Amino acid sequence: MPRILVIDDDPTQRLLTSAVLKSAGHSVLEAVDGEAGLEIATSTKPDLILCDVMMPRLNGYQMVAALKKEPSTANIPVIFLSSMSERTHVRVGMNTGADDYLAKPIRASELRQAVDTLLAKRRQQLEQFAEKAEEAIQVALQDQKQTLSGKYEQQLLKELNRRWQAEINSDTGLKYEDAPVLGVDLFGPLMARLPDGEERAVAIKRVYEAACDALYLFGARHLQPFGHYMLAIFVDEARPDPQKLKLQAIRAAFTLQRAVRAAVDTARGAPLPEAESRALIAVGVHTGPVTLMGLADALHGGMGITLATGEGISAAAALLRHGRAQHWQVSCSAALAGGIGEFITTGRGDHVPEGDNHRAFNAMELLSPNRTPA
Template identity: 35%
Template sequence: MPLALVIEDDAVQRLAARLVLQGEGFHVEEADDGDQGLAKARAFRPDIVLCDLLMPGLDGWQLIAELRQDPQLWDVPVIVLTAMTERAQVRRAMNSGADDFLLKPVQAEELCEAVEALLARRDALRAHYTQMLRRRLGETLEQEKQQLALRYEQRLAEELGRGQDAQGVQVWRNAVVLSLGIGPDALLAALGSREGAQALCDGTSRLRDLLLLFGATRVLGADSGLVAVFADPLGPRVALRHAARAMKSVEPALERALDLATGVETGGVLVLPLPDPAEGQAGLQVAAGPAAAAAALLRQRARQLHWRVAASPGLRALNAGCLRAGRLELAGPGPAAVEVEAWLEPGGA
């Protein structure tokens, strides 16, 4: 049963409001001054409050201000009951946080309509805030999960690098890493026919050759695509120029055929040899480390946002005319990302 609190020093007006509200299915608590009204509001946490403006103790304006500052009562709808018709007094009540006002003597129909409208609005606001909090909680959990994944990837790379095969590990501390993902349509086409599979192999091979031709240090197979590492002794700014030339060389037709989504990050990356126990020698090589993991997350972000390329916000500081940056996206699951609208022809190193 919903609870209404009527704070009114006039016993006749208080009785009239109580009878109307009880007829609408409310349990009604009463108070005849502002101090008692505030105490009952904190004790009972009503669904709606009706209060006079001029009354002993706390007046209506002070009472409303106290309710709005209380973390348990700030969203309780308040209807002011007043015999004052001066616009300034009514406006002062609304500025204090009142939601509506009714002139005395209160009419039953007006009171019922006002109460129904305010409770519906309160319920809608609470539903909105609940949905927003759930979404933000989900985004926070997703970000924490990705941060843990990055730390795990980095720790794994460090541990593997200390092992007996450490002599085969290649390390770049300031590389540019591209994670290039093949789209689901291209993968489905490859699964559907031998011709589709051959087209996917040819396209992927063509992409790998272009990346190597235009300066990639290493290109490795990865989850649904490729990872390209660009490293240069002169630093990541020059490596980014190599990456820009390589990406600019990819024909639009090839990019569409593979439905590429690309993530770009800079930082530490390792190429780790994974030994093949059957052969007793190194077999598959994988890219690991924080930059590789972050680039993969940015590739997923690009796919979610329907972008061609997503880069980390820090990449803009390295941009020496290599790319045209677009939107910055902070909301939603995944890392913050900057859209790369186009790769540009970089200047000389």
């Protein structure tokens, strides 16, 4: 039940106003002047205040001005009740902070309408405040969750890296029966588009860093450059999910292309034509057996070299070369597309012949990822 404070030094007017409000189902508090009204408003925080203007000790304007100075009462709506209905008095009242102004004698219907309007407005304001408060709480909880999750993942990553390096350096190496492998022809046709001289070295570094950032962003676990090619292997020992890893590799392929094109445009100081830009980078994505071996390097003491081998590596390299010959920007093997067909859009298909270290397999042009699984 809304609680309304009526402040008026005229007992008859105060009684009539209170009677109208009570008949409408409101709880009513009364004060005989502005000073008493301010004290009651401060202690009870009513939903609405009806206040006379001309009163002893503290008039209506002074009382409302005092209310608006206090944060706890500043948002309580106020209706002035006064026999002074001239525009100048109305303007003074509204400038003081009142929400409405009713001239005496007041009709009951007019009073009820004004009260209902302001109470509805106050309810809406309180609901909006509650929604914003709830949003702020949820944001704070999410931030806390992400902070804790980030700390956990950092500790987990340190432990996985320790185990990963230990297993790589073992006699048998680190074996994956089925790991997504991304191969990219990073500097083949690209070199002719880069500036000459010292600027070329800066541009090559910028392109390489852009490619690494894109691959690591989507979970690449191991990168191995060779010549103008680069291989990226996607594994997750903590939460192995073949479908997720395949989609991460695919999204990495398209993100890598955009990142490298942007790096090339920055290095050149001007964008390449769209058709020429799209033909710069060829990417192939396959999945298959992979072994990572740590090779001892006697020259550098404890430092070593990680070698990626296996049918998955050989097939990914063959797929990359085959896709480049077919003018496919992104090539995808049928093995990798298996189980994620609804999440990707493919184009033309072809057959990649058998090589020295891999069997023949079917491949297709990958046009785009569609959506992320729920």
